[in-house]
Amino acid sequence: MAQEVPGLTEPLIHVTRDQETDQHCNHDEKPGHDLEEIKSIKQFLKEAREENKRIWYLAGPAIFTSIAQYSLGAATQVFAGHLTTLELDAVSTENLVIAGLSLGIMLGMGSALETLCGQAYGAKQLHMLGVYMQRSWVILTIMCICFLPIYLFATPILLFFHQNEEIASLAGKFSLYMIPQLFAYGLNFPMQKFLQAQSKVLAMALISAAALVFHLFLNWLLIVQLRLGLVGAAVALNASWWLIVLGQFAYIAMGYCPGAWNGFSMLAFKDLGAFTKLSIGSGIMMCLEFWCLMITIVLAGNLKNAQIAVGAISICMNLSGWQIMIYFGFNAAISVRISNELGAGRPRAAQFSILVVLMSSVILGLFSSVLTLALRDVYGVPFTNNPEVVDAVSSLAILFALSLFLNCIQPVLSGVAVGAGWQWLIAYVNLGCYYLIGFPLGYVLGFSLDKGIQGMWGGQLAGVGLQTAALIFITWNTNWDYEANQASSRIKKWGGSAMSPEDYCSLKSELA
Template sequence: MALEVQQHTRDEKADPHYDNNDNPGHDLKEIKSIKQFLNEARDENKRIWYLAGPVIFTCIAQYYLGATTQVFAGHLSTLELDAVSMEDLVISGLAYGIMLGMASALETICGQAYGAKQLHMLGVYMQRSWVILTLMCICLLPIYLFATPILRLFHQNEEIASLAGKFSLYMIPKLFTYGLNFPILKFLQAQSKVMTMAVVSAFALVFHLFLNWLLIIHLRLGLVGAAIALNASWWFIVFGQFSYIAMGYCPGAWNGFSRLAFKDLGSFTKLSIGSAIMMCLEFWFLMILIVIAGNLKNAQIAVGAMSICMNLYGWQIMIFFGLNAAISVRISNELGAGRPRAAQFSVLVVLMSSVTLGIFFFVLVVALRDVYGIPFTNNTEVVKAVSSLAILFACSLFLNSIQPVLSGVAVGAGWQWLVAYVNLGCYYLIGFPLGYVLGFLFDKGIQGMWIGQLSGIGLQTAILIFITCKTNWDYEASQASSRIQKWGGPRMSPEPNSEENPSLRSDVLA
């Protein structure tokens, strides 16, 4: 059966950044040749990477805010480095995952509202997310206030736990930037204004480097200086992005503060919690694996090898976070605009790109299996342990090139709760038990642990592929329309004299 995709005009194809939500005057046309398919795939790929590229840069720049502070803290003493790292990875890391996950609900509703041209609701949705996430910040405050007892509970070194707890108190202002910044990011992503995010993040990183040098090295303020630098840089991002919005660069989408921000908070919160659970189940799965590896024989070797692999995994996942955001925007925009077959075609194109990248990473790791651990350590035993994981690690990288993209499809379509259940079953009912049995009971060590992880991710990926292939995209478009009507008023209809093709809406179920 021939695929049906959007047939764009010559002028539209000439612009690689063209967003077909801006021009409804197009037809749907069957693809009848390989050449035509490749042309359409090329145009869609340009739109996806136009979105993904700046998002990847934004992720890396904001990741480096914490990483550079750790580097500067390392010039103070090993204890300060450990304290900053512990706060950043455990305390802030926990809050970061929850807040980013909850904000991801905006990828669904803002993207679909933008596709449906309900621009006036985007600002309202962002404000609702601000309200919900600010309340969540207050709920997360005890983690910061009682960080030292929490770290002691996990048997951390007393000196590290004490100093990390003190540093956590300094970092409370940064917690509240999460509640403001992440909704702004999703608000801008939905409108494809991703270059703004990248520019602000770039300036913030430069500002952050200067502050770290000034406060830690020059003025010798120690951890107080590190905290001031991190807090100031994150607030710089918030004010920078919001200034762009408030100055009128998002016409129609931002119309000032509204009382509607306090309406329908219950349904909004439910979707936000589903998004948070979906994301956190993945993040926590990888974090807990490292903790469990500390109980294996030769724990230092096991933790070192897994940490190196996780570090490389973190760099790879930056690329696929970009593709995740891009496909989420494309899916939500197209479903909101009532173009289900265009959404389906976008999924196909992004999967082609991600599989190609996955194969590249697989081959790279296998080819460099004996050397890719050397830059991280001088311990030959750790390097051998990393090498022994090469095939399993390469398979994980391949699956992780597909899984984040499918998660982006889920967010764009609003399947957060469904994927949360899938993640719970695959990771915590299959992956962990299997890894524990192989690693401890069958004495397979770190390889057994990794087989468990790989099994969980593999099963999750297979289920998401099955769900995506079986999706009725016409039904999903109708669900998007219902969601917009429920939370944003009636769907805008084309004017009687509009040039919009009536058949454009015929594939939306009533």
């Protein structure tokens, strides 16, 4: 359908904006103007400098927030790695497979708010942001309940996929301890997207920083000093994630989001069907990537020297995850910029923002790849005492460096897709690139041709490369004038009617 294939086949549509669409809580605020046509290098550099400031204002705190929150699991993995190789594998398997499965879906379904809240904010419909967040809470809490059996029966599920028996048993035990984290995911990600849409990223960064400091102390106390092992690791992770949830909610409830948060409302249960459709598309788009990583970890348990293979791949994915968190900051920034500009009817500004953020991310990607090759013999050392695992990590350096470079482009363009509301289209792209090409190729190389972890990683790399090429093609050929025109109708279709503040207050009173 036309709305699911974003403007690739649609005729050029000139955007007109109603005065009503431009209304804000402050009624004297004037609508913005789209970016003028750039006719010289001097003008390009000037506009790029201004856009870069906007991007980094959003991306800087968002990058820190992503790294800090990712570091919660990664830090616990580091502490567990200095217990035994088996406990490292158990924590890694739970973190990347069981928690990774739920994280992918929660983060993905929560990212529906990046489209709706971002475009509603750009269209000056502030009063709908809090309602959207509450609808997402309802949907994600239901999903958490649906995911409970995976945590409760993690061991037999892992054994069904032929994971090593010792790893599966200990990972299943650790999964039971991590159920509170699951529900923290369901509440956290909607709040993050709600705050990001309003550029409240500094508050998120400060809360995440406090949680990370608390987490490191708790890991040291429970694992190193009190020697509580996996129980201590679980307590530290659960407590730290819930600290983030409570901190963000306190910030919102204390009145720092005027106009966007008007308290709890029964409107959260209105239009759930349309909202769920976009949330599911977002979840599928995101979790198809996470599942590919999860399957890689599980299958690594069937290779020769399974504990060495799982340890090496999990360390590389851990390091890759830290780097991806940087680009998730760009992902969040470009998603906010795209959704805000499209909601405000400024398609040229949206296009220019994509170009500027890609320039920054490619420079960082090249730096990461060169650094990885230079430190190939040492970057596995902090994670394990086993020299065999360190050597296996080093053998993946070239493929790992190529992955890091592709990762500088793919998350940014995924952010563009989320900001524009293309979740279902990108879900189909991910399905084809990862599961029809990348994953089967990795299996053949790793098992049939006996290339081990290098073969499995090579197949995954091929999938990421194809996905990146597809995202570039879609972004390049998109009709951005059409997308700006679609922003208002998308809010109505997938988020419920974008009511006026007066209608909102009236309906809220009736439901109360």
